[in-house]
Amino acid sequence: MTDAPPRRIGLPWYSREDYPRIRDMMSDRHTLAPTYDGWLAAAENNEAVGLQAGLQIVRIMIGPDAFAQWCKEKGLEPDSAARTRYAAEMSGTVAPTAKP
Secondary structure: OOOOOOOEEEEEEOOOOOHHHHHHHOOOHHHOOOOHHHHHHHHHHHHHHHHHOOOEEEEEEOOHHHHHHHHHHHOOOOOHHHHHHHHHHHHOOOOOOOOO
16 A cells, blocks of 8 residues: 555636637637536546546636746647646646747
């Protein structure tokens, strides 16, 4: 048995109000559920699976303006990889990196 702390994961999270705008701004919008309720059900399921696996899940709220600015600063396209990286950086699970 180990005393290591649980692995911490940043999970991208959206507000109901921002979801249509977030979805519209993503280059891979087809990978996001067409409705907030559909996205929320999938996100809560992913969160539960992570918790059952012993992960520490941190919900990272992604606001459209802040995320667009972050992508611009990093030189990234707003997509799944960027959402994952943003959540990781904001949760402190990875150190921020310079532009590629």
